[in-house]
Amino acid sequence: MTARTSVISIxxxxxxxxxxxxxxxxxxxxxxxxMTYTAIGEIENYGSHxxxxxxxxxxxxxxAVVAKIKGAxxxxxxxxxxxxxxxxxxxxxxxxxxxxxxxxxxxxxxPDGEVHYLDVIxxxxxxxxxxxxxxxxxxxxLAICKKPVVVAAA
Amino acid sequence: xxxxxxxxxxLAHHAGLTAVVPAARIxxxxxxxxxxxxxxxxxxVSGSERNTVAGTEPKKLVAERVQVTILAASYPQQxxxxxxxxxxLPATRGTINGFACDSITPEGEGPDLYSADPVIYEQSKDFxxxxxx
Numbered sequence: 352m353t354a355r356t357s358v359i360s361i362x363x364x365x366x367x368x369x370x371x372x373x374x375x376x377x378x379x380x381x382x383x384x385x386m387t388y389t390a391i392g393e394i395e396n397y398g399s400h401x402x403x404x405x406x407x408x409x410x411x412x413x414x415a416v417v418a419k420i421k422g423a424x425x426x427x428x429x430x431x432x433x434x435x436x437x438x439x440x441x442x443x444x445x446x447x448x449x450x451x452x453x454x455x456x457x458x459x460x461x462p463d464g465e466v467h468y469l470d471v472i473x474x475x476x477x478x479x480x481x482x483x484x485x486x487x488x489x490x491x492x493l494a495i496c497k498k499p500v501v502v503a504a505a
Numbered sequence: 506x507x508x509x510x511x512x513x514x515x516l517a518h519h520a521g522l523t524a525v526v527p528a529a530r531i532x533x534x535x536x537x538x539x540x541x542x543x544x545x546x547x548x549x550v551s552g553s554e555r556n557t558v559a560g561t562e563p564k565k566l567v568a569e570r571v572q573v574t575i576l577a578a579s580y581p582q583q584x585x586x587x588x589x590x591x592x593x594l595p596a597t598r599g600t601i602n603g604f605a606c607d608s609i610t611p612e613g614e615g616p617d618l619y620s621a622d623p624v625i626y627e628q629s630k631d632f633x634x635x636x637x638x
Contacts, residue, residue: 361558362558362560363558363559363560363561364558364559365558365559365561390559392557392559392562393557393562394557394558394559395555395556395557395558396558397558434555434557434566483608483610484610484633486555486566
């Protein structure tokens with residue numbers, strides 16, 4: 352696949368998870384043959400992921416202009432909405448990860464081939480039930496612990 | 506289409522309903538003009554699939570709004586048939602005529618309709634039928 356030169360939808364994007372952590376947190380480490388990723392099926396919403404910095408504000412009286420200072424960075428979390436299939440191999444790993452303190456490796460592949468590797472902790476795994484016409488779903492939050500490793504499409 | 510097939514199979518195999526409307530006059534689609542009354546037509550109003558981002562899952566949950574239209578020879582007969590529909594199309598889960606039915610839920614009734622020539626007493630009831638495709 353070739354890198355995008357125009358905007359695309361994310362239709363066709365996939366997310367896979369691995370209990371294995373890379374030897375190095377870079378493209379080579381995440382892409383090593385020893386890293387086995389299992390696709391998480393039935394994802395209907397990926398939410399968002401990326402960096403947010405804490406902004407400190409200081410307002411000196413003489414200028415009366417708010418000064419902003421960039422502080423700590425937080426790579427936030429990815430909130431997934433998933434159609435619940437308890438036997439789906441990827442969902443089995445996610446459910447186990449939610450009960451574990453371990454970090455996991457996630458691999459998101461965009462339709463044009465761009466890949467984002469994420470170091471995550473599965474922070475939540477909530478069953479969404481609702482009413483008669485609702486689909487049985489699971490809400491999963493992946494807390495992202497490091498800067499995503501982005502591998503551009505070829 | 507499968508929602509119609511599921512509904513038609515259940516209706517045509519419901520003893521209480523077929524005692525009033527023979528299975529041969531419970532049709533998928535619109536009841537042809539000139540059909541002896543009472544008759545029932547089953548049509549699809551709308552349908553949608555549950556979409557995922559990947560779009561590669563082998564099975565999909567499909568939801569169809571299916572309309573069951575009663576064509577009767579009298580108003581009491583119209584209401585009798587309407588009253589039989591809940592038991593003929595109950596909340597259902599399992600294999601129905603080869604289809605993996607997820608659920609059937611009623612979704613409201615239409616108004617009383619009347620045609621003077623020919624005389625037809627008509628009313629519809631909608632159902633949401635979900636199945637795995």
